[in-house]
Amino acid sequence: xxxxxxxxxxxxxxxxxxxxxxxxxxxxxxxxxxxxxxxxxxxxxxxxxxxxxxxxxxxxxxxxxxxxxxxxxxxxxxxxxxxxxxxxxxxxxxxxxxxxxxxxxxxxxxxxxxxxxxxxxxxxxxxxxxxxxxxxxxxxxxxxxxxxxxxxxxxxxxxxxxxxxxxxxxxxxxxxxxxxxxxxxxxxxxxxxxxxxxxxxxxxxxxxxxxxxxxxxxxxxxxxxxxxxxxxxxxxxxxxxxxxxxxxxx
Amino acid sequence: xxxxxxxxxxxxxxxxxxxxxxxxxxxxxxxxxxxxxxxxxxxxxxxxxxxxxxxxxxxxxxxxxxxxxxxxxxxxxxxxxxxxxxxxxxxxxxxxxxxxxxxxxxxxxxxxxxxxxxxxxxxxxxxxxxxxxxxxxxxxxxxxxxxxxxxxxxxxxxxxxxxxxxxxxxxxxxxxxxxxxxxxxxxxxxxxxxxxxxxxxxxxxxxxxxxxxxxxxxxxxxxxxxxxxxxxxxxxxxxxxxxxxxxxxxxxxxxxxxxxxxxxxxxxxxxxxxxxxxxxxxxxxxxxxxxxxxxxxxxxxxxxxxxxxxxxxxxxxxxxxxxxxx
Ligand SMILES: Nc1ncnc2c1ncn2[C@@H]1O[C@H](COP(=O)(O)OP(=O)(O)OP(=O)(O)O)[C@@H](O)[C@H]1O
Ligand SMILES: [Mg+2]
Numbered sequence: 001x002x003x004x005x006x007x008x009x010x011x012x013x014x015x016x017x018x019x020x021x022x023x024x025x026x027x028x029x030x031x032x033x034x035x036x037x038x039x040x041x042x043x044x045x046x047x048x049x050x051x052x053x054x055x056x057x058x059x060x061x062x063x064x065x066x067x068x069x070x071x072x073x074x075x076x077x078x079x080x081x082x083x084x085x086x087x088x089x090x091x092x093x094x095x096x097x098x099x100x101x102x103x104x105x106x107x108x109x110x111x112x113x114x115x116x117x118x119x120x121x122x123x124x125x126x127x128x129x130x131x132x133x134x135x136x137x138x139x140x141x142x143x144x145x146x147x148x149x150x151x152x153x154x155x156x157x158x159x160x161x162x163x164x165x166x167x168x169x170x171x172x173x174x175x176x177x178x179x180x181x182x183x184x185x186x187x188x189x190x191x192x193x194x195x196x197x198x199x200x201x202x203x204x205x206x207x208x209x210x211x212x213x214x215x216x217x218x219x220x221x222x223x224x225x226x227x228x229x230x231x232x233x234x235x236x237x238x239x240x241x242x243x244x245x246x247x248x249x250x
Numbered sequence: 251x252x253x254x255x256x257x258x259x260x261x262x263x264x265x266x267x268x269x270x271x272x273x274x275x276x277x278x279x280x281x282x283x284x285x286x287x288x289x290x291x292x293x294x295x296x297x298x299x300x301x302x303x304x305x306x307x308x309x310x311x312x313x314x315x316x317x318x319x320x321x322x323x324x325x326x327x328x329x330x331x332x333x334x335x336x337x338x339x340x341x342x343x344x345x346x347x348x349x350x351x352x353x354x355x356x357x358x359x360x361x362x363x364x365x366x367x368x369x370x371x372x373x374x375x376x377x378x379x380x381x382x383x384x385x386x387x388x389x390x391x392x393x394x395x396x397x398x399x400x401x402x403x404x405x406x407x408x409x410x411x412x413x414x415x416x417x418x419x420x421x422x423x424x425x426x427x428x429x430x431x432x433x434x435x436x437x438x439x440x441x442x443x444x445x446x447x448x449x450x451x452x453x454x455x456x457x458x459x460x461x462x463x464x465x466x467x468x469x470x471x472x473x474x475x476x477x478x479x480x481x482x483x484x485x486x487x488x489x490x491x492x493x494x495x496x497x498x499x500x501x502x503x504x505x506x507x508x509x510x511x512x513x514x515x516x517x518x519x520x521x522x523x524x525x526x527x528x529x530x531x532x533x534x535x536x537x538x539x540x541x542x543x544x545x546x547x548x549x550x551x552x553x554x555x556x557x558x559x560x561x562x563x564x565x566x567x568x569x570x571x572x573x574x575x576x
Contacts, residue, residue: 052464053463054460054463054464073463073468074463074464075462075463075464075465075466075467075468075469076466078463078464078465078466079466083464084464086461090458090460090461091458091461092453092454092457092458092461093457093458094453094457095450095453095454095457099450099454102450103450103451103454103462103465103467104465104466106447106450106451106465106467107451107462107465107466107467108465108466110466111447112447112448112451112467112472113447113448113475114446114447114448115442115443115446115447115448116442116446117442117445117446117447118445118446118447118449118450119447161465165465165466
């Protein structure tokens, strides 16, 4: 088996008395989609924030492409290829769709300190940005101001921005939340395509999508990883059914 | 920028250039001085507009850079006239009345100060940022008041107008043209920076700073750079203002001045290229017309400001453009 791209070891994070991340170890291998599931408040988003550097862990380590990154700032980790999408869409509302995606290109290429002129006229950069806009099925909306987008379009813009970073690992926090059946199908197809470019840590409540996409599934409950395994292993695991899947069936 | 806005900008620039020259031609040189003041104060506001309008950094201490630019000009000119060195050691540095050199020093001093103040204040946001920038400017104000070497509370007269090669700076028309040209250059810088990669990131940082970090852009460094550029432009305005009045006083560093610069930006239209020009012109116009009628003209200014903030967020420029759209 190939070396993991991302390896988290014994990660812990507390908010006051609450242990939101409790000794979590997991990894992400090249080409895989690793799903992270768990009930509300289990600590999934907190784990993503720790990995990308928005939050600082209390203890434990994060290794990315063979290097410890847990002491680095969020922007530095992003430039090294850690990209994430947000559970609640987080975009630049007054910029156009294209500019939103273009910023991701500009940021990861370290081109922000160009004061005279811009790289929008740079064929390579603008091509990369417009490719991701097309891919997220936002081509017709490229010149629209982001605040005018529908909920579903915003979710796709999130993904396009992450892809434009040309990530080495992609952390997607509930990309399908609230996009409806059609939207879920489209995004599922998009993620299948992406997996060849970058492994994905996928947080998702939609179990059909998870079972259709994931190579491995990890289950997080109360900040602890209760189990990791293949789709069929997790499906048949008694503890998981009790802790999580049972609750989904209600 | 829409074609309509560009047209409006060209119109404003032409008015500011032609009206005072025509007035001077017809024997009303007073308007020339007013227009020079508008041009210089506009430059100060262009500086703030960069930080505030593009980056959302509500600095309530831009008088610091304005005043430092003014003192740089005043101190250099005074030393040139009395022949004493400003610094005797480690090397001797004397004064100068050469405008380009004075501008350079003013810009550098303002930029360096903005860097230091920014390093500390940009770690905070919101009300704390407003208060810290205000506090730093007030510190400089009290320092100027209590330091006797350069006039202290009474201020520092500049007995000549500094020189510009090939021009007679004492001629009000020529000095106006210098100020007008400096305004056009600052506006060009603002415009070029706004459309650059840097400007895109800066505008984005105002809308959603946290998201920028996740795209690989350090927000602190971005804001600090913008703050330095902003302070530098306002510093240039201060140097010109000292030359206009041939006088520098702690008043240039006071919080009233910071407030005025911010009022120009808000009245004219936050983030608009010509917002500072429209705002400064309207302010001076009100000061002249209402100030004649009542000593309490600032009450009207306050009401106007309230209306802009409540009903016309786009300021003068935004309102005019909306009206013509409708
Ligand atoms: N900044 C914070 N300060 C205090 N508590 C926090 C903070 N962020 C998260 N928490 C708490 O940590 C726990 C884990 O939150 P987290 O958002 O990681 O859960 P989640 O698994 O993503 O849930 P969901 O499925 O609802 O998105 C919750 O109890 C939450 O209230
Ligand atoms: Mg979450």
